[in-house]
Amino acid sequence: MPNQDELELLQELGDTVGTPKLKEKVRMSCNHVDVFYNETAQAIFDVSVDLGKNQILAMIGPSGCGKSTLLRCLNRMNDTIDGCIVNGEITLDGEDIYNKTIDPVLLRANVGMVFQKPNPFPKSIYDNVAYGPRLHGLTKNASELDDLVEESLTKAGLWKETKDRLNKPGTGLSGGQQQRLCIARTIAVKPEVILMDEPTSALDPIATATIEELMYDLKSSYTIAVVTHSMQQAARISDRTAYFHLGRLVEVNNTDDVFTNPEHKLTENYITGRFG
Amino acid sequence: MNTQDHISQAYNDELEEVRSKVLTMGGLVEDHFQGATKALLKGDTELASDIAKYDYKVNALEVEIDDDCTSLIARRQPTAGDLRNVFAVIKIVTDLERIGDESEKIASFVTELSVDTKSMTIYNSLKSMIKTAREILSAALDCYARLDAKQALEVAKLDEDLDSNFNDLKRTLITYLIEDVKNIEDFIRVMWCARSIERVGDHAKNICQYVVYVAHGNDIRHITDQKD
Numbered sequence: 001m002p003n004q005d006e007l008e009l010l011q012e013l014g015d016t017v018g019t020p021k022l023k024e025k026v027r028m029s030c031n032h033v034d035v036f037y038n039e040t041a042q043a044i045f046d047v048s049v050d051l052g053k054n055q056i057l058a059m060i061g062p063s064g065c066g067k068s069t070l071l072r073c074l075n076r077m078n079d080t081i082d083g084c085i086v087n088g089e090i091t092l093d094g095e096d097i098y099n100k101t102i103d104p105v106l107l108r109a110n111v112g113m114v115f116q117k118p119n120p121f122p123k124s125i126y127d128n129v130a131y132g133p134r135l136h137g138l139t140k141n142a143s144e145l146d147d148l149v150e151e152s153l154t155k156a157g158l159w160k161e162t163k164d165r166l167n168k169p170g171t172g173l174s175g176g177q178q179q180r181l182c183i184a185r186t187i188a189v190k191p192e193v194i195l196m197d198e199p200t201s202a203l204d205p206i207a208t209a210t211i212e213e214l215m216y217d218l219k220s221s222y223t224i225a226v227v228t229h230s231m232q233q234a235a236r237i238s239d240r241t242a243y244f245h246l247g248r249l250v251e252v253n254n255t256d257d258v259f260t261n262p263e264h265k266l267t268e269n270y271i272t273g274r275f276g
Numbered sequence: 277m278n279t280q281d282h283i284s285q286a287y288n289d290e291l292e293e294v295r296s297k298v299l300t301m302g303g304l305v306e307d308h309f310q311g312a313t314k315a316l317l318k319g320d321t322e323l324a325s326d327i328a329k330y331d332y333k334v335n336a337l338e339v340e341i342d343d344d345c346t347s348l349i350a351r352r353q354p355t356a357g358d359l360r361n362v363f364a365v366i367k368i369v370t371d372l373e374r375i376g377d378e379s380e381k382i383a384s385f386v387t388e389l390s391v392d393t394k395s396m397t398i399y400n401s402l403k404s405m406i407k408t409a410r411e412i413l414s415a416a417l418d419c420y421a422r423l424d425a426k427q428a429l430e431v432a433k434l435d436e437d438l439d440s441n442f443n444d445l446k447r448t449l450i451t452y453l454i455e456d457v458k459n460i461e462d463f464i465r466v467m468w469c470a471r472s473i474e475r476v477g478d479h480a481k482n483i484c485q486y487v488v489y490v491a492h493g494n495d496i497r498h499i500t501d502q503k504d
């Protein structure tokens with residue numbers, strides 16, 4: 001039973017406002033998702049939201065509000081956490097990704113993830129990108145693999161800078177280049193959705209701008225969900241913005257609307273830098 | 277939409293300071309218009325040339341407020357209600373500055389008039405136009421001070437009265453123009469004054485519309501125009 005304070009807070013949070021569900025062009029869909037880290041620790045409460053095709057959804061909110069938790073549900077990264085339970089339904093192109101018949105490894109190729117700290121493998125630039133395609137047997141021979149590596153590095157905006165040093169270690173690149181290498185590695189396995197968890201928080205402003213520009217280019221081929229603690233970043237790059245608070249999805253709307261005229265008082269407080 | 281409660285107290289202060297400068301500017305502009313129209317009704321040329329001083333102060337404040345807003349946008353990247361607030365300030369000071377210009381025009385016609393407006397048959401309609409315009413302006417500034425969107429919608433409607441007053445006065449003046457050719461220049465001067473008074477109403481109406489925009493985020497400029 002929730003106590004009085006919790007009841008008041010719940011009332012204040014209310015139901016999700018805005019347009020969490022899309023009428024068309026839905027790629028991924030969360031329906032009434034709850035996430036527990038154990039019986040008593042619930043991190044996500046009844047979240048329903050759609051990811052639109054070729055759109056960037058920005059997920060914002062105070063730290064600890066569950067952004068990363070929900071993002072990790074989208075490619076079942078939470079499966080690896082002991083005791084973590086995901087209830088509700090999450091679909092990719094209409095198919096339940098938590099269905100017993102789904103292979104999580106294949107799912108994670110379809111729904112790739114880029115992390116906050118660039119984490120290239122301690123291998124060459126080439127092998128970093130070739131790793132996934134080799135694992136999934138995506139290419140028939142060496143020249144096809146070469147082509148795929150080139151294509152992925154090109155899409156990630158890194159080909160020109162690395163084509164003459166493909167055998168050098170990926171860890172020798174600058175922070176921004178390493179992050180683009182991780183993006184190249186993610187797209188090498190031909191995903192449909194790319195998840196990014198604070199992908200630029202370890203980067204300087206120039207490297208950040210390069211990644212943001214890359215995200216903008218990528219959305220014509222992929223669907224992207226990005227967790228960011230920079231509201232300006234959400235405002236700059238996303239089509240839709242979702243505001244989370246204490247594990248609840250408070251508001252989802254077109255980014256223009258969220259940043260000029262949010263519907264929910266809590267969204268307004270957060271994005272204007274007010275006390276919540 | 278208040279300017280307060282930010283985690284950054286300095287941000288609260290900056291927003292509040294801009295707001296208070298706009299109110300100061302509004303007060304100056306109101307006095308300027310009050311003086312110009314008083315000079316027009318009384319034929320007081322001394323007052324008419326005296327009030328030119330307002331123009332410098334108003335222009336200086338406009339520049340200052342614009343600078344404040346530019347720096348707020350660059351340094352604070354205001355969003356949502358704060359963004360609408362800053363955007364509305366930029367628009368409102370433009371309207372205020374224009375009201376100053378109209379007042380200046382009225383004052384300069386007063387110094388050129390060769391007759392007392394009191395002796396003119398349109399004196400009473402001119403007087404009532406001025407009364408309405410002053411009311412709208414003062415009510416619009418009041419709505420901004422209190423950010424009262426509901427009242428602002430009401431005040432904006434008063435501008436229709438002013439427009440129809442102006443049209444009546446214009447028709448009357450035209451008949452005089454035809455009958456009394458030797459006073460044609462004075463009639464035209466009065467016509468220009470009436471036109472300026474009517475414009476002041478339009479600017480005051482714009483201010484009301486920005487108050488609604490700050491409060492609710494909807495742009496009602498053209499919605500109301502269509503109904504006209």
Ligand SMILES: Nc1ncnc2c1ncn2[C@@H]1O[C@H](COP(=O)(O)OP(=O)(O)O)[C@@H](O)[C@H]1O
Pocket residue numbers: 037041043061062063064065066067068069070081
């Ligand atoms: N592996 C975990 N085990 C237990 N609790 C966790 C774990 N990861 C996150 N949490 C808790 O879940 C809540 C949401 O965390 P998280 O999704 O990381 O938030 P965000 O990304 O918005 O900062 C927090 O209260 C956090 O402490």
Ligand SMILES: [Mg+2]
Pocket residue numbers: 067068069197227
């Ligand atoms: Mg996180």
